[in-house]
Amino acid sequence: MSDTTARAIPDxxxxxxxxWLKSWEMLLVGVVVFVFAVNAYASPYFLNAWNLSDxxxxxxxxxxxxxxxxxxxxxxxxxxxxxxxxxxxxTLMGLALQYGAxxxxxxxxxxxxxxxxxxxxxxxVTGLGLPSIVVTIGTMSLFRGIAYIILGDKAFTxxxxxxxxxxxxxxxxxxxxxxxxxxxxxxxxxxxLHATYFGRMVYAIGNNATGALFSGIRVARVKFxxxxxxxxxxxxxxxxxxxxxxxxxxxxxxxxxxxVVTMVVxxxxxxxxxxxxIPGVVLAALIMGLVTFGFGLAxxxxxxxxxxxxxxxIGVIAAPIVWRRLRGESAN
Amino acid sequence: MLNSASPAIAQHASPSATQPLLTLxxxxxxxxxxxxxxxxxxxxxxxxxTALVGENxxxxxxxxxxxxxxxxxxxxxxxxxxxxxxxxxxxxxxxAGITAIHQETVLFDELSVAENIYLGHAPRGPFxxxxxxxxxxxxxxxxxxxxxxxxxxxxxxxxxxASKHLVAIARALSVxxxxxxxxxxxxxxSHKEINELYELVERLKAEGKAIxxxxxxxxxxxxxxxxxxxxxxxxxxxxxxxADTSHDELVHLMVGRSVDKIFPKTEAxxxxxxxxxxxxxxxxxxxxxxxxxxxxxxxxxxxxxxxxRSELMQALFGITRPxxxxxxxxxxxxxxxxxxxxxxxxxxxVPEERGSQGAIxxxxxxxxxxLPSLGKTTRAGFLKLAEEFRLAREYTSRLELRAAxxxxxxxxxxGGNQQKVVIAKWLATKPKVIIxxxxxxxxxxxxxxxxxxxxxxxxxxxxxxxxxxxxxxEVLGMADRVIVMRExxxxxxxxxxxxxxxxxxxxxxxxxxxxx
Numbered sequence: 001m002s003d004t005t006a007r008a009i010p011d012x013x014x015x016x017x018x019x020w021l022k023s024w025e026m027l028l029v030g031v032v033v034f035v036f037a038v039n040a041y042a043s044p045y046f047l048n049a050w051n052l053s054d055x056x057x058x059x060x061x062x063x064x065x066x067x068x069x070x071x072x073x074x075x076x077x078x079x080x081x082x083x084x085x086x087x088x089x090x091t092l093m094g095l096a097l098q099y100g101a102x103x104x105x106x107x108x109x110x111x112x113x114x115x116x117x118x119x120x121x122x123x124x125v126t127g128l129g130l131p132s133i134v135v136t137i138g139t140m141s142l143f144r145g146i147a148y149i150i151l152g153d154k155a156f157t158x159x160x161x162x163x164x165x166x167x168x169x170x171x172x173x174x175x176x177x178x179x180x181x182x183x184x185x186x187x188x189x190x191x192x193l194h195a196t197y198f199g200r201m202v203y204a205i206g207n208n209a210t211g212a213l214f215s216g217i218r219v220a221r222v223k224f225x226x227x228x229x230x231x232x233x234x235x236x237x238x239x240x241x242x243x244x245x246x247x248x249x250x251x252x253x254x255x256x257x258x259x260v261v262t263m264v265v266x267x268x269x270x271x272x273x274x275x276x277x278i279p280g281v282v283l284a285a286l287i288m289g290l291v292t293f294g295f296g297l298a299x300x301x302x303x304x305x306x307x308x309x310x311x312x313x314i315g316v317i318a319a320p321i322v323w324r325r326l327r328g329e330s331a332n
Numbered sequence: 333m334l335n336s337a338s339p340a341i342a343q344h345a346s347p348s349a350t351q352p353l354l355t356l357x358x359x360x361x362x363x364x365x366x367x368x369x370x371x372x373x374x375x376x377x378x379x380x381x382t383a384l385v386g387e388n389x390x391x392x393x394x395x396x397x398x399x400x401x402x403x404x405x406x407x408x409x410x411x412x413x414x415x416x417x418x419x420x421x422x423x424x425x426x427x428a429g430i431t432a433i434h435q436e437t438v439l440f441d442e443l444s445v446a447e448n449i450y451l452g453h454a455p456r457g458p459f460x461x462x463x464x465x466x467x468x469x470x471x472x473x474x475x476x477x478x479x480x481x482x483x484x485x486x487x488x489x490x491x492x493x494a495s496k497h498l499v500a501i502a503r504a505l506s507v508x509x510x511x512x513x514x515x516x517x518x519x520x521x522s523h524k525e526i527n528e529l530y531e532l533v534e535r536l537k538a539e540g541k542a543i544x545x546x547x548x549x550x551x552x553x554x555x556x557x558x559x560x561x562x563x564x565x566x567x568x569x570x571x572x573x574x575a576d577t578s579h580d581e582l583v584h585l586m587v588g589r590s591v592d593k594i595f596p597k598t599e600a601x602x603x604x605x606x607x608x609x610x611x612x613x614x615x616x617x618x619x620x621x622x623x624x625x626x627x628x629x630x631x632x633x634x635x636x637x638x639x640x641r642s643e644l645m646q647a648l649f650g651i652t653r654p655x656x657x658x659x660x661x662x663x664x665x666x667x668x669x670x671x672x673x674x675x676x677x678x679x680x681x682v683p684e685e686r687g688s689q690g691a692i693x694x695x696x697x698x699x700x701x702x703l704p705s706l707g708k709t710t711r712a713g714f715l716k717l718a719e720e721f722r723l724a725r726e727y728t729s730r731l732e733l734r735a736a737x738x739x740x741x742x743x744x745x746x747g748g749n750q751q752k753v754v755i756a757k758w759l760a761t762k763p764k765v766i767i768x769x770x771x772x773x774x775x776x777x778x779x780x781x782x783x784x785x786x787x788x789x790x791x792x793x794x795x796x797x798x799x800x801x802x803x804x805x806e807v808l809g810m811a812d813r814v815i816v817m818r819e820x821x822x823x824x825x826x827x828x829x830x831x832x833x834x835x836x837x838x839x840x841x842x843x844x845x846x847x848x
Contacts, residue, residue, distance in 0.1 A: 009728065011698070011721045013737040197710045204703055207694030214651070214689045215703045215757070216675040274694045 024268035028283035035290045043297040051293075053174035057244065059263075059289030060178040061237040062256055063282070066263040067189040068233040070281045072226045073264055074193070076206045076273030077132040079121060079227060082234045083256035084143035089113035089238035091147040094156025094248040103163045110239040111232060117143060118231015125227065126220040132227075140257070147250040156248040167244025178240050185233070190278035202226070206273035255306075262313040263288055271317050288312075353378045353542045354399075354430075354511055359408030361394055368394040371408065372568040374561055376511060376542040381533060383553040383574070384546045386563035387586055387748075387776035392546055395563070396513055399544075400432050401425030413510075429510035433501055433517055439488055446471035446484035449503045474502040478532050493637060494525040501532065512536060513544045518552060522636035522802070523837055530556050548777065549803070550579050562586055586777060597784070597810045600792040603627030605663070607679075607765050607796060609648070612657030617643035618820035621657070625765060625796045630787060632811025633800040635840050640820035641800045642684055645767045649681035650674040661764065675704050678764035682754055682771060684800070686747065690754040693743035697735055698724035700742045700753050705760045727756035732782055748779025755783065759790070766790070767798040772806060784810060804833045816840050 012019075020026065039046045046052075065082050072079055089110045093101075096109050117139070124135045169177040193199035201222050204212040213219045242248055267284035269276025288309075295305050352375035361369040369391045376382055386392050397403040398410075401419030410417050412428055419425040439448050446468045447454075455470065457463035471484035480498035488496065497517070504512060514533075518526045533556050536543060547553055553560065554574060561571040562585040570585040605624050612621040618640040625631050633641045647654050650668040659666050661677055668674045674681070683689035692700055701724040702709050709719040724738050731752040735745055742753055751771070758766055768787070772780040787810060791797055801807050807814055808831060816824040816839040824839040 009725070009733065009735050010737045011725075012739045195715055196713045197706045197715065198713065200699065200703070200706060200715065204692050204695060204699075208688070208692040210689050211692040212703075214649075214671060214681065214683055215692070216670075216672040217703070218670065218672055 025280045039294040049174045055293035058292040059285045060182040063285035065233045068230040074206045075202045079230045080136040081139040083253045084140045085117040085234035086238040086253040087147040088143040090242045090248040111235040114231045114235020118228045122224040122227030151250045266316045355411040359405045370566045379540045381543045381557045382559040383557035390563040391566040431504040431509035432513035433504045441489040511542045515546045598788045600628040608660040630797045632807040632814040635817035639817040680758040680763040681767045684769040696739045698738040701757045727760045748775035765796045769800045
């Protein structure tokens with residue numbers, strides 16, 4: 001006989017602690033430890049504070065963009081023009097340098113170009129209702145194309161000495177400014193996604209944009225803000241990278257968009273939108289940085305690294321789908 | 333009666349139907365954590381309509397999936413025309429002559445009607461190429477058979493919902509089926525189309541097909557079914573001839589208790605004017621809409637599918653813009669440009685499309701409830717989870733939600749319980765006016781009663797309710813006043829006293845001149 005009295009419904013079936021232990025993030029923590037151990041075993045140069053510090057530069061700039069990209073992908077959109085935004089921002093910074101811009105102006109230009117490019121993407125997607133993958137493939141060519149027209153096969157060099165701090169400076173001992181900046185950005189985005197009204201709207205939109213609209217969420221406005229943030233983070237990355245390299249070529253940050261997306265997806269963000277977390281993406285950034293560094297120490301050529309990134313991207317997108325299918329079949 | 337699990341009945345009205353065409357015996361199916369079907373039995377006879385009734389979650393869908401080869405049973409036997417069979421794929425079931433017309437039919441907008449009908453089994457010419465001439469000719473013949481006046485070469489995109497449904501039925505008949513499963517076939521159809529569907533069912537019966545008819549609508553079951561089988565919690569709890577049973581008995585079997593009142597609208601004190609709409613028009617969907625709504629009142633909107641009711645409600649909620657007209661709330665003119673503004677003004681809308689517009693699958697139950705009220709459960713933009721759980725618990729418990737935990741994905745709930753969450757979500761915003769668009773469409777009878785009871789309760793607390801419904805008993809039972817719409821205009825307004833089904837149907841179909 002069915003029980004017709006309404007039973008009290010518990011808030012949770014299991015504690016948050018248990019949920020966390022079973023999470024993708026926990027698996028990533030394991031991978032970090034594993035990669036770290038393998039590297040330490042394989043190379044005598046790995047366990048050295050300065051070498052490890054150098055290793056962080058492999059991911060900090062990309063990971064800054066990945067923070068914003070994670071929110072964008074969770075909301076069901078994507079921005080493939082991020083690397084091209086770096087190229088355009090860096091080129092315009094170099095151009096301003098030729099007219100005598102100082103460090104504060106350079107930073108403003110870098111961030112400003114990022115914001116403007118983000119706004120342009122956002123307007124095309126939310127204003128005209130175009131799919132973001134098409135829009136940003138277009139702007140990817142557009143932004144980098146402008147950089148090529150301005151620079152040709154030349155390079156801008158001669159950035160001011162104090163400008164070098166953003167990409168080459170250290171805050172304390174081996175702790176670089178970039179690393180601190182990245183951790184700060186990660187903290188901001190983590191709080192934004194996981195503890196605020198805004199973050200909840202991002203998840204709602206990613207799971208069901210129509211339902212979110214019917215729930216009174218201003219979907220277009222939230223998406224526009226996410227494109228702005230992604231553009232801004234690309235601008236921040238452009239400042240850091242230009243400062244670190246000390247020069248600008250139009251091919252700067254070439255194909256970074258793939259590594260950023262791979263980082264986000266490896267971090268557990270569903271490529272279909274709706275789920276994922278910032279701690280996951282931070283761990284994924286760490287893994288990719290450690291793997292790149294390990295390959296470097298082992299003298300693995302760059303092209304192998306690129307093959308590895310490609311396989312990783314396919315692998316992490318396929319893994320959850322294959323996993324679900326296997327579980328589905330075991331139910332039959 | 334409760335124990336009569338064996339559906340084998342010695343006598344039968346129709347002489348052609350003494351031997352069952354298809355027999356299921358002792359069929360069970362389990363999923364991790366759930367026993368979806370437990371030793372169920374079912375007989376389908378040629379030339380006979382067997383109604384399968386049961387609440388949502390009773391195992392009807394699982395049974396359909398077993399019959400169509402999508403799931404394989406864990407145990408039990410299926411016998412088709414005396415031969416034991418097993419379907420390991422959907423293709424096997426189709427080849428054995430079992431076809432299903434689903435609740436939400438999957439068709440292809442960009443293909444022609446004929447292509448939709450014959451997708452996967454198109455007639456072939458030389459070199460294995462599609463024989464277009466024959467396909468279009470055969471499709472036209474099939475469409476005539478289902479009584480649809482549709483050009484087989486037309487693109488599906490241009491057709492209305494009802495026509496698409498008929499195409500789906502034609503598709504089901506295009507494979508020479510012996511057994512036709514209809515899963516809530518009338519859910520999306522208007523009154524006239526439903527009657528046409530009944531005629532079609534009669535024709536299929538006459539052709540000797542065995543029909544399994546799944547429906548939540550009792551009048552429908554009693555009108556066209558010959559036999560019934562009742563499922564409850566994965567078990568077969570009764571079967572027999574429709575002629576030997578009654579509404580009450582079926583309800584009793586389904587819910588395991590008697591539901592004396594499905595539509596329990598209680599008298600509520602009707603107060604002052606809350607919501608006034610005048611001269612409200614849209615370029616294409618509706619024109620010159622004017623009505624008022626008072627405190628504690630339930631205003632019903634009846635009409636055929638496509639009469640513009642949902643479109644009107646969505647404009648009032650700020651999803652689309654009207655071209656003309658004004659809305660007043662408590663006497664003040666309100667311009668509503670977005671759902672966010674409507675919610676702030678105290679107008680909320682529970683949409684008809686629960687899956688795509690109401691529930692946000694992927695988010696936990698409590699987050700679904702608090703989504704439009706996050707302004708209240710956040711401080712300076714920061715979430716307060718304890719507060720969210722409290723709010724979600726308060727409103728879901730009022731609706732007697734049944735769920736494992738509030739942090740479970742809303743998609744894990746049955747349709748009826750999802751609807752409770754969606755209604756709870758809107759009540760948590762403390763609205764003045766709640767618009768319910770087909771509030772009980774496709775939900776089980778127990779949840780239905782809970783929703784109706786709750787509507788009465790809300791009205792008596794002073795909330796104003798607009799209820800869009802195509803179910804006449806619901807409209808007659810629940811509404812204090814009924815507005816009938818046809819082709820985007822209001823064609824009649826009726827008080828509850830002395831209102832009958834015929835008056836509503838005539839007004840909606842435009843059969844008589846209606847005095848309002």
